[in-house]
Amino acid sequence: MKILILNSGSSSIKYQLINMPSKEVVCKGMVERIGSNEAILQYKTDKVSIEETLEIKSHRQGLQHIVALLVDSKKGIVDNANEIQVIGHRVVHGGTTFSAPTMVTPFVKDKIKELFALAPLHNPHNWEGLDLAEEIFPQAKQVAVFDTAFHQTLPLKAKKYAIPNHLFEEHKIQVYGFHGISHQYVSEKSIEHLKKSKSKIICIHLGNGCSMTAVLDGVSVDHSLGFTPANGLIMGSRSGDIDHSIIFYLVETLGYDLKDVNRMLLKDSGMIGLTGFNDLRDVQAAAENGDMASNLALEMNAYRIKKYIGAYASAMNGLDAIVFTAGIGENSSELRKRVCSEMDFLGIRLDNLENEKREVGIHEIHTGDSLVKILVVPTNEELEIAKQAFQLVSAL
Numbered sequence: 001m002k003i004l005i006l007n008s009g010s011s012s013i014k015y016q017l018i019n020m021p022s023k024e025v026v027c028k029g030m031v032e033r034i035g036s037n038e039a040i041l042q043y044k045t046d047k048v049s050i051e052e053t054l055e056i057k058s059h060r061q062g063l064q065h066i067v068a069l070l071v072d073s074k075k076g077i078v079d080n081a082n083e084i085q086v087i088g089h090r091v092v093h094g095g096t097t098f099s100a101p102t103m104v105t106p107f108v109k110d111k112i113k114e115l116f117a118l119a120p121l122h123n124p125h126n127w128e129g130l131d132l133a134e135e136i137f138p139q140a141k142q143v144a145v146f147d148t149a150f151h152q153t154l155p156l157k158a159k160k161y162a163i164p165n166h167l168f169e170e171h172k173i174q175v176y177g178f179h180g181i182s183h184q185y186v187s188e189k190s191i192e193h194l195k196k197s198k199s200k201i202i203c204i205h206l207g208n209g210c211s212m213t214a215v216l217d218g219v220s221v222d223h224s225l226g227f228t229p230a231n232g233l234i235m236g237s238r239s240g241d242i243d244h245s246i247i248f249y250l251v252e253t254l255g256y257d258l259k260d261v262n263r264m265l266l267k268d269s270g271m272i273g274l275t276g277f278n279d280l281r282d283v284q285a286a287a288e289n290g291d292m293a294s295n296l297a298l299e300m301n302a303y304r305i306k307k308y309i310g311a312y313a314s315a316m317n318g319l320d321a322i323v324f325t326a327g328i329g330e331n332s333s334e335l336r337k338r339v340c341s342e343m344d345f346l347g348i349r350l351d352n353l354e355n356e357k358r359e360v361g362i363h364e365i366h367t368g369d370s371l372v373k374i375l376v377v378p379t380n381e382e383l384e385i386a387k388q389a390f391q392l393v394s395a396l
């Protein structure tokens, strides 16, 4: 069964065509900078690799370019679009309605729309991807896979904020949690690797967005992002945890506009606010060249992660493994080293040589006497979506 995975963002569409159940990736790529006349179209199969810069004004045009390549008589990999039987969509916010992958119906689309206000940077674009795919692939089954779904298992003590109860009951103000597709994939891989279904694992997803999940016996029991993907760890441009009274001080005393404060906390804070660089590679290079602000930002970043490790080890009353994943987690030996230093009291001991090595697949980077395993596990959200979509349509 050929499943097309679509991850539709604000100015990009990432896609993969995956054969299930063999998990073979037959094609992958992305369209970036949609809306500009210098959009980038990438398309890769085992025979061709294309990267073009061209004008792509809308997501519709972007998806049409992808489909044109998929069915192209020379470069394509299907004879016609009807061969694609299932489209799996990443949808960031599923609210309290969606706790599992779901067949897309008009009701489901309406519900995703209702959640625009809770994930304004993501859900509108996910919805648009869904809507377009229904039009372009009318014969295919459309499946929505939600980033919040994995965290539906959070116990009330981790899910609720200590604010008046009616806000939870009537307005569903609570921790939803995000990056669930990645945390689910990576925690399942880790459990398989550890051969331990009863396990206490902390998954550390460090990419453009950053989050941590306490995974107890395979289920999410605590998570660092909350009502929206804003709090918790220090991210590329998001502050993570701050004292909320800073917002009132900025508005009421310093005269900031509320919209600007929101923008500042989401777009101009985190690593970029501290160093001028969003990309961790740039921050690391600057720190190596003696930039004190960049060095401090790396320390702050690692320190926040360490604090969450301590919190989640306490929440689970123990720890079998910590797992690093996503762009930074998989690639930055520097940040991993800073996070794992002076964590001996918890039995976390990093093998510095192993940490510097690059491996394909799951990589153990702890010392032989470490009581806690330290793993690097490459995430694969597309494969997780394909797996969940395949299971759902196979059960119909």
Ligand code: AMP
Pocket: 206, 207, 208, 209, 236, 278, 279, 280, 281, 326, 327, 328, 331, 332
């Ligand atoms: P993701 O959202 O998982 O694609 O992660 C993207 C982020 O990973 C980038 O913004 C970089 O900050 C970071 N990244 C990618 N490669 C490296 C690397 N070799 N070293 C440090 N950070 C990296």
